[in-house]
Amino acid sequence: MNRKTISVLIMYLVISVFIDCNKAQSQEVKSARLNYISPVPGSKYIMPHNNIAIRHGDPFKAESLQNFSMQVSGNKSGRISGSIILSDDARTVVFKPDKPFAFGEKVQVNLFGRLETKTGLMIEHENFSFSVTSAIPELPANYFLEKEIDFNHKSGSIKKDKSLPKDKIKINNLPEDFPMITVNLSDNLPPEGYYFVAPFASWGWYPDAVPYLIIMDEYGVPVFYRKNPLQAFDFKKLYNGNMVYYANFDGLYKWIVEDDAYNFVDDWAVKNGYWTDWHEFQLLSEEGHEGHAIVIAYDPQFVGMDTVVPGGYPNAIVSGLIIQEQDIYKNVVFQWRSWDHFLITDAHEHVDLTDSIIDPIHGNAVEVYSGNELLLSSRNLNEITKINWNTGNVVWRFGGENNMFEYVNDPFGFSMQHDCRRLDNGDLSLFDNGTYHPEPFSSTVEYQLDEVNYTATLINRYQHNPDAFGTIMGNAQKIETGNTIAGWGSSGEPAITEFDANGEIVAEINIESINYRAYRFPWQSTYFSIDTDFLHFGYIYYENEVFKSIKIQNNKAFDIEISSFYSMDGAFSIPIDLPIVIQAGYSKSIPVKFAPAAPGNYQSIITINSDINTVQMVQRIAQQINVSGYASENQNIADHKLLNVSIYPNPVAEYLEIEFNENHLVVDVKIVDSQSKIVYIAEVKEEMNHAINMKNYAPGVYYLLVEEKSENRFGRYKIIKQ
Numbered sequence: 001m002n003r004k005t006i007s008v009l010i011m012y013l014v015i016s017v018f019i020d021c022n023k024a025q026s027q028e029v030k031s032a033r034l035n036y037i038s039p040v041p042g043s044k045y046i047m048p049h050n051n052i053a054i055r056h057g058d059p060f061k062a063e064s065l066q067n068f069s070m071q072v073s074g075n076k077s078g079r080i081s082g083s084i085i086l087s088d089d090a091r092t093v094v095f096k097p098d099k100p101f102a103f104g105e106k107v108q109v110n111l112f113g114r115l116e117t118k119t120g121l122m123i124e125h126e127n128f129s130f131s132v133t134s135a136i137p138e139l140p141a142n143y144f145l146e147k148e149i150d151f152n153h154k155s156g157s158i159k160k161d162k163s164l165p166k167d168k169i170k171i172n173n174l175p176e177d178f179p180m181i182t183v184n185l186s187d188n189l190p191p192e193g194y195y196f197v198a199p200f201a202s203w204g205w206y207p208d209a210v211p212y213l214i215i216m217d218e219y220g221v222p223v224f225y226r227k228n229p230l231q232a233f234d235f236k237k238l239y240n241g242n243m244v245y246y247a248n249f250d251g252l253y254k255w256i257v258e259d260d261a262y263n264f265v266d267d268w269a270v271k272n273g274y275w276t277d278w279h280e281f282q283l284l285s286e287e288g289h290e291g292h293a294i295v296i297a298y299d300p301q302f303v304g305m306d307t308v309v310p311g312g313y314p315n316a317i318v319s320g321l322i323i324q325e326q327d328i329y330k331n332v333v334f335q336w337r338s339w340d341h342f343l344i345t346d347a348h349e350h351v352d353l354t355d356s357i358i359d360p361i362h363g364n365a366v367e368v369y370s371g372n373e374l375l376l377s378s379r380n381l382n383e384i385t386k387i388n389w390n391t392g393n394v395v396w397r398f399g400g401e402n403n404m405f406e407y408v409n410d411p412f413g414f415s416m417q418h419d420c421r422r423l424d425n426g427d428l429s430l431f432d433n434g435t436y437h438p439e440p441f442s443s444t445v446e447y448q449l450d451e452v453n454y455t456a457t458l459i460n461r462y463q464h465n466p467d468a469f470g471t472i473m474g475n476a477q478k479i480e481t482g483n484t485i486a487g488w489g490s491s492g493e494p495a496i497t498e499f500d501a502n503g504e505i506v507a508e509i510n511i512e513s514i515n516y517r518a519y520r521f522p523w524q525s526t527y528f529s530i531d532t533d534f535l536h537f538g539y540i541y542y543e544n545e546v547f548k549s550i551k552i553q554n555n556k557a558f559d560i561e562i563s564s565f566y567s568m569d570g571a572f573s574i575p576i577d578l579p580i581v582i583q584a585g586y587s588k589s590i591p592v593k594f595a596p597a598a599p600g601n602y603q604s605i606i607t608i609n610s611d612i613n614t615v616q617m618v619q620r621i622a623q624q625i626n627v628s629g630y631a632s633e634n635q636n637i638a639d640h641k642l643l644n645v646s647i648y649p650n651p652v653a654e655y656l657e658i659e660f661n662e663n664h665l666v667v668d669v670k671i672v673d674s675q676s677k678i679v680y681i682a683e684v685k686e687e688m689n690h691a692i693n694m695k696n697y698a699p700g701v702y703y704l705l706v707e708e709k710s711e712n713r714f715g716r717y718k719i720i721k722q
Helices: 003-026 062-067 143-154
Strands: 036-038 052-055 068-074 078-080 082-086 092-097 106-113 127-131 181-186 194-197 212-216 222-227 233-237 243-249 252-258 264-268 281-283 293-303 316-326 332-337 363-370 373-378 383-388 394-398 406-408 418-422 428-432 443-450 455-463 475-478 484-487 496-499 505-511 519-521 528-530 534-541 546-554 560-562 564-567 580-582 587-594 600-613 618-632 645-648 655-660 666-673 678-685 689-693 700-708 713-721
Touching: 036 332, 052 332, 062 068, 062 082, 068 082, 068 092, 092 332, 194 233, 233 519, 243 281, 281 363, 293 363, 316 363, 316 373, 363 418, 373 418, 418 475, 428 475, 428 484, 443 484, 455 484, 475 519, 484 519, 528 618, 534 546, 534 587, 534 713, 546 580, 560 600, 580 587, 587 618, 645 713, 655 700, 666 689, 678 689
Parallel strands: 406 455, 534 618
Antiparallel strands: 036 052, 052 092, 068 078, 068 106, 082 092, 106 127, 181 505, 194 212, 194 519, 212 222, 222 618, 233 243, 243 252, 252 264, 281 293, 293 316, 316 332, 363 373, 373 383, 383 394, 418 428, 428 443, 443 455, 475 484, 484 496, 496 505, 528 546, 546 587, 560 580, 564 600, 600 618, 645 655, 655 689, 666 678, 666 700, 700 713
């Protein structure tokens, strides 16, 4: 090879290297920092069983985990092995140690390798450390709840040292220890909805009350109850149709999920070495968090309070708060600790920081504020806190010692609150216990928050008249009708109040017990089903009787027993001997009788019960049907034939369309409200369609009556006005 050829080859190689370098630089991957690390670098009081989690925000490439590693070492434990997993949404990488960290040790974490997001970002290497708690204090179960009660008792509340009356009259074949429920008012409520409560007794309040889970209608009639061996809390329906409550399960307190046939579905408990608290559970439907759950825990730690406040206890037990998000596999993919963001001295001025046991936070509600933000209600901070869900950073603080907002149109603010919720219009609602208002009173409040100018404008404050004071617990729930449910917590009297949009009370129920929260949800069990939810008996002479039948279907894989019924009006009954047994998968028809004792318009509800009363279980599952009929003084009245029509939409917001499905001459069309007052009347002559403008009708229940007298045909239909 001559010199010229060698020179050409060298030049070609130089040019190739230059081109390859430029190409590599043009394809260089952009780097990015992590937005979330748990435990927070430099944090202390970390539990020995804690995992390690990292998040950028964008999902990670699963294949990149093959080139990534975490080196975890403790100054007492040495190198700590573990497994690395990717959360179900691919947004969080979790390291699960094979063994607990040692008490009091410092743990060093080093990230290595090429961890890449699906958007092409390469995560920069991180090195951080945290300190494991030196010891875990032992406290009795529910200690901080009892501390809260004692705290409020000192601040002026009065304990209800009251027993249930022993001679109370039991109806509806309820158990002897079923809590006394009194309906003070039920005024024109939409029927699609039942109240969910879990009453119990403790601390000398209502000492004879027994814990029950209860779903009941607006008249206090239960369609479900189950007796609990121990307290249960926060019984409610989830967005997916299941229900959840906090109770003892297999010796541990957890959140129990059941379906609409009352079958066990799942249970959730706080991980990383904490005890599951009963104040909050959220099953998430937000994008990227579908099927995840939020649970919370209290986190007592030993703190030398003599270095925090004058006169502080040298080795006090101080409780922090833990919020966890778990994915569908129960991996902790987000953990937020009050120790990393709040000071003990942020506590409300009435919290004694010189005590030997201190609860400065007392979190009681967590709410999704947006797809990237959470709200936290901390009773003993007197504060609602907004948290960045991706980073864990505090965005703003509303109320308390660190309030960033100016109150507008509200001379009271809120005091020792519960249950912060984001409403559909973006406003904030909460249950204001009102402990330190000039004259203590509780209420539900709604604020419109201006997060640019930091103002909080009071939109609604629903207050009882006379004042009600729930010293502890309580909630506010805005339902689809626009009404607001107030659960008064420890008040008992009232236990539940339903306000309409104008703040008028439309329903109120007393329960002689304590109840943490009260809700109203649409609910239909599939344990057994009935082929209709409405029976109309037409016109009969008032001393006659008429029978119709219903078919009950057993949807279970075992035999069930229809044990009893309850009718709110004695004119309607089930005239057969009960109980009857329905085999698994089979159905039975049973009669329903209408026997009016006087002329008039009759409307009622029949509740059909399937009871279990054993040593192991006391439970009722029921279905309800609406019944109606007309009793006339005319003995020669003929049976009415059904006039066949279709109505839509139902529920209706504006125009109700009536379509006649058979020829007719003249039909009287009426709409009556729930008080049997005629609010619309018209004649329809031969036309096959008729529209009614219901725009200006108040939301509620109405009945459409159609009657063709010449052919003796009649129809009656329930209408829901939205």
